Amino acid sequence: MNDRKLSGCSGRVGGVVWVALALALLSGLTSCAALPEGQLAYASNVDGDFEIWLVNLGGGQSQQLTDNPAADHSPAWSPDGRFLAFVSDRDGNDEIYMMTADGSVLRRLTETPDATESFPAWSPDGKSISFDSDRGGNWDIYVMDTAGSSLRRLTSDPGEDWISHWSPDGQWLAFESGRDGNYEIYLMRPDGSGQTRLTENGSSDGAPKWSPDGRSLVFFSNRDGSMAVYSLLADGTELTRLSSGPLSATFPSWAPDGRWLVFAGGDDHSSTLQVLELESGRTRVVVDNGALCWSPAWRP
Ligand SMILES: [Ca+2]
Ligand SMILES: [Ca+2]
Ligand SMILES: [Ca+2]
DSSP: OHHHHHHHTTOSOSHHHHHHHHHHHHHTOSOOOOOOOOEEEEEEOTTSSOEEEEEETTSSOOEEOOOSSSOEEEEEEOTTSSEEEEEEOTTSSOEEEEEETTSOSOEEOOOOTTSOEEEEEEOTTSSEEEEEEOTTSSOEEEEEETTSOSOEEOOOOSSOEEEEEEOTTSSOEEEEEOTTSSOEEEEEOTTSOSOEEOOOSSSOEEEEEEOTTSSEEEEEEOTTSSOEEEEEETTSOOOEEOOOSSSEEEEEEEOTTSSEEEEEEEOSSOEEEEEEETTTOOEEEEEOOSSOEEEEEEOO
16 A cells, blocks of 8 residues: 555655646646545456456555456446446447456346347345336337346437436436437436426537435536536436546446545546545546556445
8 A cells, every 4th residue: 555655646755756746736637635545446448358357456466367269348346345336348239248357157137149238236125226228219218137137228319318327215317318319317216207307508418327315416428528427416416527637537437435536547548547535536547457457346
């Protein structure tokens, strides 16, 4: 922990370091924030194709959970932190799978050779998994149980509906939809009723995630130019930009204590995982392997 703090914060006291520190503070870019505890699951193509990795923020090497030539990505934790749902094309095209947190005990939950599935999300009672599929002719959100049965379709709009996330009380799903001409954040009940739009602007807003207290959502948007992380209250008010800097910031995920976010920051060729302390607004790079790192999920 101390080594990571020192290396990440320009720990050697010297003229060059102080100049760098002053510049970082002036620019408002990445600066030194204390590192939170916890674990992140994420996808990275550092070994040539996407695998799912697990990193301990307290220190240590990332642990590789999948190892195959297919693309494995979009990990989502079960509420008890014991399981991960994720997406893989190891059997020919994208399907939803489930494994334990050490990468063993695999189960395939969908089987649609002619359709694509993406972005699983667990219900807070651990009994259901929502996901996206184009099996119905366009992108829609579906929900199934953890055995892959009891399938229900939640959206049927001709627009693209995807990337769902459950509110902590299980009463709502937030999701992203292009049904009104560009991507906006929407809410609906877990039975698909009550679909309402939360954002309205000419840019793309996507990948909403409820805060642990259920009061607000984070998402990413290019409304100010490059992709950045924003929050708003669950009634759609109090929009706040949280990330800064010129590089894109995408796929935010909350820490269980609600005090931190993790997001992927970078460009099309390489991206790091960064944690953001909400109280101070400071960010820290926690995973940088020179390749693409994305879809981080903080372990409950
Ligand atoms: Ca792989
Ligand atoms: Ca499929
Ligand atoms: Ca649709």
